[in-house]
Amino acid sequence: MKDTIYITGHKNPDTDSICAAIAYAEFKNKTGHLDAIPVRLGDVNRETQFILNYFGVEVPKLIETVKVQVSDLHIDNVAPVSPDISLKMAWNIMKKNNSKTLPVVDENDLLMGIATISNLFSSFMDVWDNNILAKSGTTLENIVDTLSAKHVYIHDENLKLRGKIVTAAMGPESTESILEPGDIVICGDREDTQKVVVEKCASLMIITGNHIASSEIIELAKKSGCSILSTPYDSFTTSRLITQSIPISFVMARDNILSFDTDDFVEEIRDIMLETRYRSYPVIDTYGKVLGTISRYHLISQNRKKVILVDHNEKTQSVHGLEDAEVLEIIDHHRIADIQTGNPIYFRNEPVGSTSTIVASIFFENGIRPSKKVAGLLCAAIISDTLLFKSPTSTNVDKLMLKRLSEIANIDVDSFAKEMFKAGTSLSNRTVDEIFHQDFKVFTLNNLKIGISQISTMDLEGFHDMKSDMLSLMDKKAVENGFNLIVFMLTDILKGGSELFVAGKEKELVARAFNVKLTGPSVYLPDILSRKKQVIPPITAAITSLK
Template identity: 50%
Template sequence: MEDIIYVVGHKNPDTDSICSAIAYADLKKRLGGGVRVVPARIGEINRETEFVLSTFKLPVPMVLDTLKLQVQDLQLDRAITVSPEISVKTAWSLMQKHNAKTLPVIDDNGHLIGITTLSDITSKYMDMVDTNLLGVSDTPLQNVLETINARLLIGRATDFSPLGKILVAAMTPDRMAHWVDKNDIVITGNRLENQIEALKLGANCLIITGGAAEEMPELKRLAEENRSLVLVTPFDTFTTARLIPQSIPVKYLMTTRDLVAFNRDDFLDDIKDAMLSTRYRSYPVVDDENRVHGVVARYHLISQRKKKVILVDHNERSQCISTIDEAEILEIIDHHRVGDIQTGKPIFFKNEPLGSTSTIIGNLFFENGIRPSRSIAGILCSAILSDTLKFRSPTC
């Protein structure tokens, strides 16, 4: 997960609480450390605080609703998304290249419509005995061309209609009538008599293997009469027959029912049970519009770390966010009495009997030799005036 430190004040925040969080976050960033420091708040700001921030042109800190870990807090794996039309071979290649076991399938608008996994591909490929596979799966010609590295020698792509079966014409021409039917996809070597016979029998697509093929007049005439296609591939007949099933689109084998995907706002505690009850190694992470933002895997749950917080202007549990026990407290800066906060290890705890926490933070700027910007100095002064009742507080 990305290292983020939240600087947060107490519930029902006053001006000192909000301005302390903003100013201390600014100081931590200027001191460096390579960690993102974010000011936050618990609850709505009051009108006085709104006026101060508006005057010094500073944004209102984000609302911190919970310190429980959410999916969006993890360093998610990049999602390798695919179109439902790409071939199984392309999907397999992407999995090998990116060491991915799951590919989210998205539509043209980026919405999740399915998932294809390594096991989906391997199990389906091992069970591919349907010779009408290309027709059943509505495989586009482009997939076939890419899968077997073929070129279109004769015919028009729009005439491709793989409604028949796939077969290798290894028999003599006089025996082909027992095997070849109309609209079949026929694979054959550089044997002109077999090629001509296949087209005479109504093959929709003739695939010539070995790469050695010329546009013979008789072959061209028959193909044009039957509106058939002739493809040429450099692969041998065995390799071509083995690769052809890999041209089917992933939409034919992807999982579309009972999809297991997680929202970015889901808590990690909630997704554990879903992971335990399913077989997948990784899961898509989507937003409220079902757009994929990444992939979460089981190892993310093992390597999870707590959110990190710095408390300002309070150190009592009753004033903290309710899920404070889920977080790691790094520091406390306060001017109130010492409360009942407990930490798992020693922390930096600065507590002084001054009129405001902003006074302490202002001193920290000077102690570190850092000059606050005009806007930060402005909100610190405003918070001091507010919390000390215009310097009339007994702790001022």
């Protein structure tokens, strides 16, 4: 069985985050016996959607958490049973599968009850009612199966039992005195007793010891409507076994059944298990169908989800529940932050313009050629993160990788970049909230909570009427979410600069960081294009200088 590994970028994913995850998943699948799955932690932006459409690549699956869920556990794959199977069959299934619980389902495979060993045991010990077969709706088929019986004469295949169980161990006269029409009678090979049973219109006669009825008895049975079976068991064993033909539906638990969904989190069901203390619990899927059972043992042997992080190594930017997962690798080009791991891992961090540059390098270093589609995605991510090398984060390595990849993808870099930026930077028909959260990252710098959003555009005029609403949104977010400082970077791709909008109690940090005077809620900074290299470091230095 292949190990499933989730490869994910950061929250509010940008193009590099999405493309690097898809590309690295292809690399891992080509080089190992794995099922590497690229995933995303939020909606893709317009630029990324354009790129995925351009190269014909599906949007990665959205996940909200990597906390361990029931679906991650190796549950007992106990096949659910039909409600009309006999107790004997249920017991045999339990012994065969070493199971103490059987889920019972209806004709649509939906859970309708639970049969446990205690249910079966109670039926053996507590049932003294000789009308139990009639009350439980036992079928002739169940009786034949339970007693390993053979048909001698069957009056009605759909026989509805309505009488009591009688063991005719006495003489004919005594037997006659206790029989009533419709009874189920167990008897031996005495023909005089058999005759009485048939003439009293029993609904079913069971002959023990593998004996069969004479032709005379069979003829009488046809007239009276009495079915006849022959079992290899003796009278005592037959009497003991026949109640095991009761359908499981008669003894199963129906009310207040506690079951778990595959999407339930292990940390939540653990507490429920401790409170209820059942041996096992049915597991159902999103459609209500039973998949198997789970017990406390499965929680001990739980498997943590395996993840690889790309384009980030900061906990606040990563997937929810990361502390419950097993981080295998980190591929990034940002500052080293605060993610901790329990074991040594492969951590590759390089001062290049794009994580996709590193992923491309990994392909070529291992003598592996990325597919044409993935090469195209890597090209687009490098162009996006470096603003086609206008960003100060750009390096010669980025340029070298873009050249090699563009040849594989068969694209003209300049014309593709223009088309990509045009599709991705238009602000028309977009809300302030969408623009702000398109690429919003949270940082903790010397115990101060800092939020920085950035959007690159060729459409500055399209933002003019949004300024007031953007500042209101930032002020509200700073108060409600406890940010000391929030910065929104509106980066002009054509001019090569950014206007910084600020909010929060510590907005003077921006003035200190860039040695400018804030006369309003924003300031334009020429040649400032990179959040990572040109904004975070000076703000960090400004915070440190306050100490």
